[in-house]
Amino acid sequence: MRELKILAVVVVFTLITYWGVEPFAHSQMHPHVEAADYQFKDVDGLGGLKGDAANGASLVQANCTACHSINKEGFPPVMDDATAAASYGVVPPDLSSSGKLYNAEYLAAFIKNPAKASKVEHKFVDGRVHPMPSYDWMQPQEIADMVAYLQSIAPEKMTNKEVFTDACQRCHGIKYGDMKGGSMAAKTPNEHIKAYMGKLPPDLSQYIRSRGESYLHTFVNDPQKHLEGTAMPRVGLTQEAEQQVVAYMQEVGDSKKAEREALGPKFLIYLVIFAIFAWLWKASKWRDVH
Structure with a gap:
């Protein structure tokens, strides 16, 4: 449960940065x-x-x-x-x-x-x-x-x-x-x-x-x-x-743009699968500790 709370905090601050701080900084550096x-x-x-x-x-x-x-x-x-x-x-x-x-x-x-x-x-x-x-x-x-x-x-x-x-x-x-x-x-x-x-x-x-x-x-x-x-x-x-x-x-x-963009979704799928297995492994090893 503690990990989920930490994850939630990280997600909230990430979203604030992505939708709040970054657009403001961009508007100052690159006026409309x-x-x-x-x-x-x-x-x-x-x-x-x-x-x-x-x-x-x-x-x-x-x-x-x-x-x-x-x-x-x-x-x-x-x-x-x-x-x-x-x-x-x-x-x-x-x-x-x-x-x-x-x-x-x-x-x-x-x-x-x-x-x-x-x-x-x-x-x-x-x-x-x-x-x-x-x-x-x-x-x-x-x-x-x-x-x-x-x-x-x-x-x-x-x-x-x-x-x-x-x-x-x-x-x-x-x-x-x-x-x-x-x-x-x-x-x-x-x-x-x-x-x-x-x-x-x-x-x-x-x-x-x-x-x-x-x-x-x-x-x-x-x-x-x-x-x-x-x-x-x-x-x-x-x-x-x-x-x-x-x-x-x-x-x-930027001749590799199409190749790079095609690789993006595959990499994200890999990260999701890796995260699932990492969480399952962590849960199995630390179950007795918690």
Whole structure:
């Protein structure tokens, strides 16, 4: 009977810690942030306009290919990555997959005003300007046409690694890499991306472990929620693309997660069986003492 009382006391204090102390400590160390907004309601987007992809093709080719490649449409990069990074601060993305990766509302807002849409206006003050010029002088319909064109040329399917490469690798590297591809260095050389961002962006090999899936989703969707004033831009990924980015980070940094989670229930069953036999053994040996 004494053992049951001790067990009850341990259980009570454990539950108080688990449901009382730990949630409070977590709330202090990790303040609540609003959930990710994959509709991008706060941006100046398409405004309900439907684009004409044919007209958008002419507009994109006339206004974008001087800096951006569109390999799928036969527009190669105008310079190598190192030269582009030296010119712009960061390697401009290839636009072949942008219509799939980025939310249409965000994409339209980014074309209009890149610094505002990506929430990094605080970086471009005192004469500093965003490497991509604003196109808010265009007619809203023209921007809608450009977005429609980018969506029309986008691939229907992309692997997790392909999404990560197009969405993140211009700034971030994967030092440890996956089992097949090895390490992946950032496309922008360290000296240029450090000057552009203010500090060297972190390697993402183990970020799934150090930050966790929930944090990564809200951070990628809007970095300012977690780190006000951070130089990392709001990327504008669709929910699907963002899930693929996080999934790839998990493939690299926590490849044994599924195996580990499958082992958990088996281990708990083992502990229960072991506890039963331990109690029966103790009862048989100590019966005469009590």
